[in-house]
Amino acid sequence: MHKFKSLLSAALAALPFVAGAAGAQSIDYGSLESLFGEAVTTSATGSPQRSTEVPVDMTIISADDIKRSGAHDLPTLLGRVPGIDVLNWSTYGADVGVRGYNQPMSPRLLVLVNGRQVYLDHYGYTAWSTIPVQLSEIRQIEVVKGPNAALFGFNAVSGVVNIITYNPRYDSVSNGSVSVASRNGKEASIVQSIRLSPKFAARVSGGISKADEWADSVGLPAVQYRAEPSRANINIDAVASLTEKTELRFESSLSNVQVNDAVSNYDPAASKYITGSVKADLTSDTKLGLITATAYRNTMRSTSNVAGMVSLRNTISVVSVQDLIKVGPHTFRFGLESRNNEMATAPMTGGEVSYTVLAPSAMWNWAVSDTVSTAIAVRSDNLSLKRTGTFPAGFPLASNSNWDRDISELSFNAGAVWRLSDKDTVRLMTARGVQAPTLIELGGFQLAVPQPGFTLVVMGNPFIEPSIVKNTEVSYDRTFGKVKAGIKLFSQTTDGVKGQPGAAALFQMPTLTTYPAISWTNVAASEMTGFELSASGTFGAGFHWNGDYTATDIKDTADAGQNLVDLRANFADMTPKSRGNLNIGWAGGKWTVDAFVHHTDKFKSFAPLTYALTTVPAHTTLAANVNYDLGHAMTLSLSGKNLGNAKVQTAGLKVPSTVYLSLSKRW
Amino acid sequence: MTKRHPRSGALIAVSGALFLSLSSLVATPAFADGAREIQVAGRTLTFLDGGPTGKVVFAIVYDSSKPASVAEKDQIMAALGSGMAAGGATVVGKPVDAGAIGSAGDVGAFYMTRGVNYAAAGAAAKAKKTLSISSDMACVKSGACVMGVAATPKVEIVVNSAAAAAIGAKFKAAFKMMIKEI
Known part of the structure; x- marks a missing residue:
């Protein structure tokens, strides 16, 4: 902690120096997009790049896509991205995976809002309803498939979801909406931009929603089923121009969410989250490059039913400094x-x-020629673990010195992009990402469970190793007139796959003075290969379409003596072998109409309460949205998701159809 | 703990072979589109340090003896119409014969149409410390123009650093990272 405070002080002390320098501002996504005629992103290398030229596998969901999606939550949007799997647990509870390996409290995905991590770091998962963003204030959602840990650090092993909101300095966005939905669903949101002076602009947003929970098709105990989940989020985003071309951006948020989760052993849990954040970014252009200093703090309080009510508190503080500099055809980033x-x-x-x-960390992007560019990024994460305080009676490893441990791991991303012609692009990518153990796994969780004749301890494991994910991918994209098509081949390995605590494999044997213990451990290696086909195009007057199909094949290799089913780590079974999307839409006059079909192959899951391995059948879902422009900047929308008969999508609650009627207005 | 993953190595090999086997293909050349190129040129003003706001006059420099140059000038003037919004600026066009640049008056930028003697026109723009832009990349490569723009098949922007420095033009960092500087 002392080291962290020292770094924070040093970074803050440097801010006036940085701010005093002359140069450029933060990235004006809108103007760059208008200029280059395509989305611009920084999520590939940290440097602004055109979306078609990034050396990673990226899909961008635009603001227009969101408007036409009819989606009222982020997992619904993400589920339409090629290769993405979504496990829908409840009204506000879902887990998102990239090319398999999805599970309750999925820990392999890094989710950010404007670069601030919004996944819950104590256990590495994302409670999507806590993300304090209204869909109408999102400029774009950048989805990176495959590890990008060299830029973003831990958790970015299956992929990254970076949600970019409008920047109040450049974008004046004000709107509001109200919705009613199935099961007494009600939603309201408001986004208000304010420009107090030429040098100060802000955007304030908030949203509330509630609905009756899906019917209890499982027969859950009352404590594990919240009948009326709800969510409320507020956020402020303010930008001040400190000098002519240097800006300070301040963001703060608060979320209060009551939701039905699925926890990592597949038990349903009625959970409550209160999350908060404060973040400041200072961006300035100096003779040494574009320098960004960032500091933020996330706080989380939650209560969940996991063998009784468990209250958790987690605070994470991050300070970073980055310099982005271009020298001829070479762009470098040092962080x-x-x-x-x-x-x-x-x-x-x-x-x-x-x-x-x-x-x-460091990155080097080289524009070798007008048609070829390469990028390589490396990052060294050096973790120092510590434990303080006392231990409950009977716990093994009852010495804080067991937690005096350092972990150092290297991540890298390397990619090459070759624009063979204005119609053809080839990408080669390889990466190594590090999935660090979480605080829960390292000892944040400790529980003594009375059993007939003895007591079993569930505890963290200070010796658990990071999981290492390596990914190699090649892609080819081509335009045929009004049709764009692409093929991707990928292969991924994971060493040190983590398993859940399982009673069949004791972590610590009992002694005369300590109880037997179970914990999270490294239990397997896993290998995944697959391919993705995608195509999109336009036809007729105002029609567009896109379709994709992703196949994955996972092979798990258990370490000696490990039962992967018992440890919830049998990902070959838990992952559908294929998934695909088909979207067709039309826009004309005051109307837009879109339909979305999603297919998921069969896979296995664990039944809540009994943990029985259960086959979830292949299922196809339909969603649709109709927007009608009422004039006066008002839009009436009718949308539905999970339409049709595919109600069994997990081994948990059956997923009902939901229909929304919404009225929105811009000003 | 560490396992062998033979399928990864195979994919790397296949990927490399595919990448190399495509090396015989070549890029197709761009073609001109005056209306879209002037849009690109106007939008770059947003990324100029201390860039102009309000009404900005672009001198559209043409050679009256060359039909292609005159045609491009006419296309650009039609595209600009009574004014084209570009960030905080509104770009309006003013046709200027290449031989009369000296008397062009106070303009925000010189836009050289194809076929203009860009060496002479560029020198005149440089003497006025004024931004010079062209869709003819030869102009920027020679240093006569500060910036070259192409709109099709995709937007390309090239800035001649020496020419920019000569007139004191500086661009914002994010913009510079997305363009080609020579």
Whole structure:
């Protein structure tokens, strides 16, 4: 903690120096998009790039896509991206995976809002309803498939979802909407941009929603089923021009969410989250390049039913400095990030587990010629783990010195883009990402469970190793007149796959003075190969379409003596072998009409309460949206999701159809 | 703990072979589209340090003896119409014969149509410390123009750093990272 505070102080001390320098501002996505005629992103290398030229596998969901989607939540939008799997657990509960490996509290995806991580770091998962963003304030959602840990760090092993909101300095966006939906669903949101002076602009947003939960088709205990889930989020985003061309961006948010989750052992849980954040970015152009200093703090309080109510608190603080500089055809990025992550032990209190990470990183992007570019990025994460406080009676490893441990891992991304012609692009990508153990896995969770004749301890494992994900991919995209088509081949390996605590494999054997213990451990290696086909185009007057198909084949290799089913790590079974989307839409006059079909192959899941391995049948879902322009900047929308008869999509609650009627207005 | 993953190596090999086997293909050349190119040129003003706001006059420099140059000038003037919005600026066009650049008056930029003697026109623009833009990449490569723009098949922007420095033009960092500087 002391090291973190020192770095924070140093970074803050540097801010006036940086701010005083002359140069350029943050990235004006809208103007760059208008200029180049396509979306611009920084999520590939940290440097602004055209979406068609990035050396990673990226899909961008635009603001217009969102308007026409009829979606009222982020997982619904993401589920239409090629290769994305969504497990729908409840009204506001879902898990998102990239090319398989999805599970409750899925820990392999890094989710950010304007570069701030919004996944919950104590266990590495994303509670999507806590993300404090209204869909109408999103400029674009950048979805990177495959590891991008060299830019973003831990968790970015299956992919990255970076949600980019409008920048109040450049974009004046004000709107509001109200909706009613099935099962007494009600939603309202408002986004208001304010320009107090030429040098200060802000955007304030908020949203509330509630609905009756899906019917309890499982027969859950009352404590594990919340009948009326709800969510409320507020966010402020303000930008001040400190000098003519240097800006300070400040963002702060608060979310209060009551939701039905599925926890990592597949038990349903009625959970409540209160999350908050404060973030400041200072961006300035100096003779040494475009320098960005960032500091943010995320706080999380939650209660979930996991063998009784468990209250968790987690605070993560991040300070980073980055320099982006272009020298001729070469763009370089140098970064240094420090983070401090801490949580009190729960549900049995008395201890605190924390770690600090110091991570230098660098990137080199070389425009070799007008048609060929390469990029390579490396990052070294150096984690120092620590535990303080006391241990409950009977717990093994009851010495804080067991937690005095350092973990150092290297991540890299390398990619090459070759524009063979104005119609053909080939990409080659390879990457190594690090999925660090979470605080829960490292000891944040500690529980003694009375059993007939003995007590079983569920505890963290201070010795667990990071999972290492390596990915190689080649893609080819071609335009045929009004049709764009692409093919991707990919292969991914994961070493040190983590398994859930399982009673069949004791982590610590009992002694005369300590109980037997189970914990999270590294249990397997896994390999995934697959391909993705995609195509899109336009026809007739105002019609567009897109379709995709992704096949994955996973092979798990258990470590000696490990039962992957018992440990919920049998990803070959838990992952559908294929998934695909088909979207067709039309726009004309005051109308837009879109339909979305999604197919998921069969896979296995674990039944809540009994944990029986259950086959989820292949299913096809339909969603649709109709927008009608009422004039006066008002739009009436009728949308529906999960239309049709595919109600069994997990082994948990059956997924009902939901219909929304919405009225929105811009001003 | 670490396992062998033979399928990964196979994919790398296949990928490399595919990448190399496509090396015989070549890029197709761009073609001119005056209306779209002037749009691109106007939008670059947003990324000029201390860039203009309000009404900005682009001198559309043409050679009256060359029909292609005159045609491009006419196409651009039609595209600009009574004014083209470009960020905080509104670009309006003013046809200027290449031989009369010296008397063009106070303009925000010189836009050289194809076929103009860009060496002479560029020198005149440089003498006025004024931004010079062309869809003819030869102009920017020679240093006569500060910026070259292409709109089709995709937007390309090339800035001659020496020519930009000569007139004191500086561009914002994010913009510079997305263009080609020579």
